[in-house]
Amino acid sequence: MAGRFLMRRIIAIVVSTLVLILAAGFVDARAATVASTELTSGWALRSATGLADTGAAISQVGYPTPGWNPVSLPSTVLAGLVANNVYQNIYFGQNLKNVPDLTGQNWWFRGEFTASTTSPGQVYWLRFKGISYRAQVWLNGVQLDADAVGSMVGHEYNVTGVIRPGAANALAIRVTPPAHDCKDLSFCTVDWNPEAPDMNAGLWGKTLLDTTGPVALRDPYVKTVLPLPATDAADLSVYVDAVNATSAPVTTTVSGTISKAGQPSIPVSQTVTLNAGERREIAFAPVHVANPVLWWPYQFGSPELYQLSVSATVGGAVSDTKAIDFGVRQFTDYRTTVNGTSFAGYKINGRNILFRGGGYMWDMLQRWDGKTNAAHVQYVKDMGLNTIRLEGTLGNEELYDLADKAGVMVMPGFVCCSAWENDSGWTAEQAQVAVASLDTQMRATRAHASTFLWTYGSDQPPTAAHLTAYKNVAAALHWQNPTLDNVATWSNANAGMKMDGPYVWEPPVLWWDTTKAGSAFGTTGEEGTESPPPLESLQRFLSPADQWPIGAAWNYHAGKAGSVFDNTTPFTTGLDNRYGTATSAADYSRKAELQNYENTRAFFEAWNAHEYTQSFGTIFWMLNSAWPSVHWNLYDYYFKPGGGYFGAKKANEPVHIAYDYATRKVFVVNSTLTARAGLTATATLYNIPDLAQKSTTSAPVTAAANASTEVLTVPAVTGLSASYFIRLRLTDAGGAKVSDNLYWYSTRADALGNKSSWYRTTPKTYADLTGLNSLPANTAVNATASRTVSGGQESVAITVTNTSATNLAFFLRPEVTAGNGGNEVVPVTYTGNYLSLWPGESATVTAVYQTADLGGRPPYLRLRGYNIPTSSIPVP
Structure with a gap:
């Protein structure tokens, strides 16, 4: 179904223009140019309202564009308007409210470019990696597509009969925005920030002009099968699609080479005859590789990559080439029942791996660049995380490449709480768009070593019919990784992952108390808390009057208006009760950093300490923010690392000593594949503020590889101050520090009430941490x-x-x-x-x-x- 949908896009130009170059001209590929050019410059944007001219006129070279907004692609409508200062400083305060709804009108994107000169047998392809949501596409006065639909669907056209080789050409794309409230199969931000006023309408993906000979290659892929549990061999299956661009049969030889420096090269080759206009998958017999160099997540080893280069030749001349990097690795899944529920766990190359990561969001206007993408991946590794979840935030292919090279896993899938999940009432077009979207995005992710899982649904699974259609796409694409129908056991008892919250602040004990919803047992697709950023970041998007006291502008940056997340009251209530009532923005920020640190540290510590017995993977909601936010992030929009960031970094250090707030047990977690013997764990209690030592407990430790070990229990001690310190230290045989971890807690422990909802468990009492405010000032x-x-x-x-x-x-x-x-x-x-x-x-x-x-x-x-x-x- 998806293949037919995409093929309709490919041949649309043939049907609409009835123009084909003679087949004989195509077959003569002696000098065809193989190239790909991204069309980024020479574009302009304007509303279609009040413009009577049609695409046939607008797509003519030299069409005048006075009053249009110059833009560079990729760009959404709002991103283009912001770049032209039509709307300014929209992330500050509540300025976004001043931007009108931009979805009630269509928008023209128009660009001119010079095409390369023609060669015998040369074919020109126009490819759009992402148009949202619906578009008419015109080139040089010819309509290529009257209805290119689907934000996540790739659109491709053979424009050989329309292009002007060696001369100027003009493109015009009339874009119809998606509907608000996620009613279309588009990108959705659900409740974590306000919707973009244009719903991210526009040309958000790359626009490419490719040149090939008569046969073009698409979507090369290498599937890996290891003889698990052994990893001393691999069977590699190579796939690539070949497209005949001509109106007559063409015989082509498709050849490929698998290579890696220091390793023998592996050739494959196959000669096929393609029918006129045919797109066919070329599948090569599996090749056996002895002692392959494996791709590992960075904590387990080196993320080694191989290269696949493929070419198609016609009549002895090169018609097209493609190359990808891929990893020799295999992800597998298993199930374990915990607390009466079946949860999914994962292995890489036969080794258990606890996935721990965060939910990634791109900028609200879908702007990104290489530096930004690299920073996200760098921060993930620096925090000791190993996974990035993409809940519907699909299409940033550079992020996948960076994750491959960094040894970071990627968990893509569709978004919740939108048309994507309200699929029982889909129109026939929506059903077609959904399948084509999956086909496009699976093709973009299947070859990446970093991709370890696809989730067809988030909060709820698709209907049976649509799930079957999805799984048929995965099977047709030889998807080599596990999949899940959805990630919420509340809607699907066999989902394999839970989504029982919380989504607002909870005291650290919640993560450890496995009788509570959201605690560290099983596998979770997402959960997280409010996380106000450091004061310097607040000052960048809130005026002084809006920084304190907390009010409407602050709450506007908390979550979607009208949702339960449009404020940070649970966080502030916890802060005031535990650390003392905040008196200013600076005082609030100082205490918020403490609360972010202790809470996020405890979150990851609990999941890590229970690994492979009670817990199998977790996603913190969220990794980052789509705009300056006070809710749900491990680091803020400006990339300033704060308390949550460093709490996560501490918890996820390679060998770590951790305290269980619920039982007073101490664990040592070894997240490497190397055992550590001869260690000593020490737990010492100190009063505040005089640092009087109240007790010390030590125990020898052998930290097994990729495992958590319970090492001691902190004793109950009398005579402690109301607020006190717990200092944990882990040293090696020579006395050198391996892990050093300081907790601040209270003789009046945090206690959770019995009132629980899908997004929080209400605390009953709060720990008294106000003793920290009595620490003597230290000027030394x-x-x-x-x-x-x-x-x-x-x-x-x-x-x-x-x-x-x-x-x-x-x-x-x-x-x-x-x-x-x-x-x-x-x-x-x-x-x-x-x-x-x-x-x-x-x-x-x-x-x-x-x-x-x-x-x-x-x-x-x-x-x-x-x-x-x-x-x-x-x-x-």
Whole structure:
């Protein structure tokens, strides 16, 4: 079904124009040019309202465009208007409300480009990677498609009979936006931010002009089968589609080579005759490879990649070529029953792997670039995560490439709470668009080593008929990875993943108490909490009056208006009750960083500590924000890492010691494939504020590879202060630190009530952490920094020393800023942060960033902490 839908797009030009170059001309491919050019510049945008001219006129070379908005592709309508300052600073405060609804009108995108000169037998292809939602497509006065529909459907046309080789050509695309409230099969942001006023209408994907000979190649792919549990061999099956662009049969030889440096090359070849206009999958017999170099997620090994190069020749001349990277690896799934429910677990190359990640969102206007994509993948790895979930955020193919190379797994699938899930009332067109969308997006992800799972639905599974159609697409594409019908056991008892919340702040004990909904048992497709960003980020999108007290503008950046997430009351209530009522934006931010850190750390610690016995994978909702947000992210829109980021980084360090808030047990989690023996775990309790030591417990530890080990229980101790510290340390046989972890807690523990909903469990009582506010001010903290610069990248070694003989330096935040008093340079990674130093202790962390991100300003080291004054020194 999907193939027919896409083929209709490919041959549309033939049907609409009745123009074909003679078959004999196509077969003579002696000098055909094989190339692909992205059409990014020379475009303009305007509303179709009030413009009487048709596509036949607008797509003529030289058509005048005074008053149009110049744009570069890819671009949505709103992104183009923002780029032209039609609407300004729309992410600040509530300015987005000033943008009118842009979906009630059509929009013209028009561009001119020069096509390469023709060669004997040359074919020209026009390809659109993403048009949302519906479009008329015109080239040089000829309509190529009267109704190109589907935001996630690729559209392709043989334009050989219409193109003007070696001369100027004009394209005009009339776009009809998707409907609001996710009523079309488009991109949806559900409830995590306001909908874009244009619903992301436009040419959001790449627009390409390709040239080939008479036979074009599409979608090369290599499927891997390992003789698990052995991994000393692999059977590799190569597939590629071949398209005959002519009106007569053509015989072509399709050849491929699998290669990797240091490994023998593997050739495959097949000669076929394609009928006129035929698109056919060319399948090669599996090739057997001894001792392959495997692709591993980065924590387990090296993400090694092979290359596949394929070519089609006609009459001895090259007609087309394609090349991809792929990994020799195999993901498999299994089921385990926990608390009466069947949950899915996953293995990579026969090894258990706990997937832990976050839900990725691109910018609200679907703007991205290479640097932004690289920063997302870099941050995922820096936090010790291994997975990016894409809930309907499909099509950013560069992100897949980066994940392949980084050894980060990708979990794509369709979105919830929209037309995608309200499929029982689909029209025939919607059913066709859904299947074609899956076909397009599976073709884009199937060859990637990083892709480990496809989820056909999110909160709810598709209807039986549509699920069957989906699975038929996967089978036809030789999909090599596991799939799930959906990721919520509340709607499908056999889903394999749960989605029982929470989605607002909960005390850390919830993640550990496996009697509570949302706790760390089973496998979860998503759950998360509010996460207000650091003060410097708040200042970038809220005016001083809107930063404090919390009000309408703040809540506008919490979640979709009218949803239960259009405020952060649970988070603020927890903060005020646990840390003391906030008195200003600065005080709120200082305490929010503590609460974000402890909560996110506990989240990942609980899932990690229960791995493979009770827990099998988790996605934090969300990884990042589509716009400046105070809800659901591990790092903010500006890439400033905060408490949640560093809490996740601490929890997910390679070998980690963790505290169970529910049982007082201590676990050591080894997330590597190498066992660690001869370790010692120590748990020490301290009063606040005098740091009087109340108890110490130690135990020897052998940390098995890729496993969690329970090592000791922190004893109940009398005489503790109301707020106290728990310091966990893990050392090796030589006494060197392996993991050092500080908790602050209370003799009045957080307690959860019995009232629970799909998005929260209401706390009954709150821990008393106000003792932290009585820590003596410490002015005896010194910091030094040294910098190395190489290839546009800077590395700053920061050493912080607490020279006080009596006072703790608590929750220290060293950061490199652009100029004295400037914002932190971002994106940036630190080997550690939010440090706490006992008297006489010292720590060194390294910051890495790009010189260009200083914006021409000198780097400074700013040091802040919960009980130390802020200082700033130049970085030499």
